[in-house]
Amino acid sequence: MRGPSTGIVYGGLKYQARCITDVKADVDHTSFLAGTLSLKEENEVHLIRLSPSGSELICDGLFYHPNEIWDLKSCPFDPRIFSTVFTSGETYGASVWKIPELYGQSNAPQPEQLVSLDEHSFKIKSVLWWPSGKHDRLISIDEGNIFLWSLDSSNKVAKVSSSKDFLLSSGLTEVISQESVGMLQNLSGGAWDPHDRNALAGICDSSLQFWDLRTMKKTTSIEQAHIRDVDYNPKKQHFLVTAEDVSGIQLWDLRRPKFPVKELPGHAHWTWAVRHNPEYEDLILSAGTDSTINLWSIRLPGNEGSSSESLFDSPTTLKDSLINSYTDYEDSVYGLAWSTREPLIFASLSYDGRVIVESVKSFIKRK
């Protein structure tokens, strides 16, 4: 199962790191953003670009970030905007940043801070952009609340570089408080449904909860403890995948939230992150704390009839769905991102700060 180490290594991150994201809006290059996690040193955000030949990773921008980065997301419609969640000792915060114009020099000292999302009273976990395109809302999740921020409706972010156009009107957000026992809910992350801009999945201690952003009410939930990560299927509505500490990877059909459609064994230790390929719906990538990345092939039920059958699929038959295991890591892998521009390429980031870009082309057999 072990492929040859074909990965392209980028060793430019000097510190430990957890977050890497695909710059979705960059149509000219295959590029990723990675942020470091250093308690004592000055942290950096690297804009990493895959050279046109596809053989080298180039640092296309290096920006200082004041605090250690726990979450990093790139704006899906503007390649120069990204959001971070950061902590510094006991303080925490989340901001939307803009990469300044690079006039020749590659190292801009610091990106422009467009806005700071500072309504949070708990530890912020993640910031979500609507993955499917331009949308004037932004979500941030902390341990007890989900915030829905609205971007200025007149923004022309993609074109104008003035930061004033990109304002999050403070306070015009609807704030959803959890029940008074918010701490028990302990939200730790989430995903925004790419098919429905009003649906949000939030990871809690003991379940995966689904919210309707119009009413700000909980709609349904999947009772599953220890979820680490969740990802919607970008091609098929109602399907999503979760990664758990122990029980591996599970695929769900939201219309049948009681039992997973499929289970994959996951990793030897925790499965930390799981991502659908943006183009090939049967490819799933997972990263684990056992210092490996696994590439899975899944076959989702095509229609109602066959889905009931696969419900009774015994988990034994699923072992074959592991296509490849990338073991070329020295430490736990937390960061994982497919490239939207070249869907057969993904970037991974292990805790020791190494970015490795791999291609899965050799595993895809085109017909």
Added chain:
Amino acid sequence: MAEGVPPMDEKAKRTRDLLASFYSPDASAALGVGGGAGVSPRRIASPDSINSPFFDPEVYMSILVQKLNMEGLLQKHVEMAAEIKNLDTDLQMLVYENYNKFINATETIKRMKNNIVGMETNMEQLLVKITSVQSKSDLVNTSLFEKREHIEKLHRTRNLLRKVQLIYDLPTRLAKCIKVEAYADAVRYFIGAKPIFEAYGDSSFQDCKRASEEAIDLVIKNLQAKIYLDSEPIEARAEAVVLLKQLNFPVGLLHGLPIYTCFSPLVDNLKTKLLEKLEDYLLKFQDEYKDTGVSACNATESSDIGQLPDTVSVGDISKIIRAYLIIFPDSEKRLIELVQKLFNRRYGIIQQRIKERMTPADLLNMMRAIWEDVNVMDEILAEAALPAFSLEAARSIVQQYISTSFSYLLDEITDALGKSQQTQKEVVEECPYQNTLEASKKTIIQGSLDLLLDFRQLLDDNLELLAKLTDLIVDWVQEGFQGFFEKLNEQFLVLCGRGYIANPDSCQVDAVQMDKVQAGLVLVLAQLSVFIEQSAIPTITEEIAASFSGGGTRAYEHGPPFVPGEICRIFHSAGERFLLLYINMRTQKISVLLKKRFITPNWMKHKEPREVHMFVDLLLQELEAVGMEVKQILPQGLVRRHRHSDSLGSTTSSRSNPTREDKLTRTNTQRARSQFLESHLAKLFEQKMEIFTKVQHTQESVLSTIIKFCLKSLQEFVRLQTFNRSGFQQIHLDAEYLKNTLKEFVDDEAAIDFLLKEVVGAAHERCLDPIPLEAPILDRLISIKLSKSKEQSQTSP
């Protein structure tokens, strides 16, 4: 001297070839054959080849003269002269031979001609003689004709006279028959004489006719009486009816319709009566059967179910049927239906009995009894095809028997496993899991062997019915085992909660309760799977091979029905899966513990460590519980140490060396260097510790896997927090304490040291002010904790 002297045989061959070419119409072909065999192609083409069809003597000569010296030429000359002479003699001999043959042929033809000329006169003589013989025979014939005709006339008269005598004797003969009640003979005689009475009854034999008709009337009356008489045996009555039927038509004609009219309702009456009786019998029969069936269940005294109840016997029924058949040969269909129904019911009863558990001996008894009955019936009603019918029934019965036996075994095993859960709740046994494991092992192996023994009994029995099914039974047994083990595997899955799909609601509700019981049970299942794979399957395979080989009457396209390899594979993977599941369940519990530990406190405001934290105790408690379970169920693993070579880990580490080096060079080229990078590099130089090796079915392997897992989780939890100095010190203290205590559980110290170091390292990285505890304080705190726990362990038991 390229030509040299050709060897003798080659020369002879050439001569023969030449001769052949002379006689053969296709000279070139013959030559080609000769040339191909003897001479190389180069020499055929060259002009100096004598044998070539394009041989030119002029050229040959000139070549010879050019090539050879005088001596050579002379030698060639001698050679060639000899050759020519040889050819001449050969030719002459052939001509002689042909000439001889020709002369012989001419002589033969001449002889033949002479012989044919003599034959013609003989033939003419023969013709004359034959014609004279014919005329004489005609003469004899005509002279004897008159006498022959007279003899024939006399013969006819004699026959007539004999008949007349018979008819005159008929009345007395009939009377005699009536006297001895030989009605059948009487009827036969009367029917024989009937045509004569019809022809001459009104004239010459009037008296005779009247007398015999009176006698026959008497016969009819007697027969009628006999039919109505219930005391007569059925057969006699049937016979009477048949006789009456024979008389029926002529009697009716002679006497108007008196007898016929009274006769036909009589027959119908009898028919229905008999049928009723038959059905009545059958009903009774079934009732008796049901009764015995029920009583046998109650009393479990089943040895005599096989026998028929005394009140009704197949013998009776067969008698009735026989009579019935004689009387109404056209009603066979109805009878067949009835009989088939009867046997159907009987087989049905067996099938019902099979649903409860029965021994093969019982089954055999029942089958044998029925088979005997079938044979009795078959003699009477061959058309009912009862043997074929029973074969079909027996087939399904045996198949059902085999499958129910397997399902019972499955239930037994499930019971054995399920019992542990209850007993554990109620009584605190010393090692409940061990008992469960042993019990289940025993059930599996013993049950399977018992089943085989039972089936063996079926095979060995000499019952004809089953003998025909031998091959099928072998197949079924093999199939049965295949299915049994597959089902067992599924059952295991259900037991450990993986089968929650099967009954979703119940498991969801008491999932929490089940957790407690299940962890051990899962381990039992894991071990049981290994047991099945390693000893049960081989034993059973051996047993099957010994007594159930062969078979395969069914299509071979699916291969043999029992595939031990496949089963072994299933259980091998099942064993691994259960083991992993067990580890998962255990680590999940510990994970929750760790998670609470790390999420609850505010690590940034942690106070100075005073003692080893509580969670360490909880962790150790959990590990102890695991150790208890593991010790009960799994074997010690010293023997298997050598297997490490095939584990995942070692291959990884052996592979990782070269790649690490080239990574190093790559890393070196990067411009950015920092303290972090250096420490990272330092870590790379250390031997990479493989944490996640393949789990084995041993106490040590499982326990150490769980511990490694937990420590890795610990590390990950630490990485998610930010610590102040005291927080870091607390972690450090806990880790140091764990280092001492965990050694009691596992002998893989290196891995634990490594992982704990990683934990401390992670805490160090995540600490704002990482100053470790001073060594003496650390030691003191640990020793306090150690002595405390020692006291506890001494006081508690």
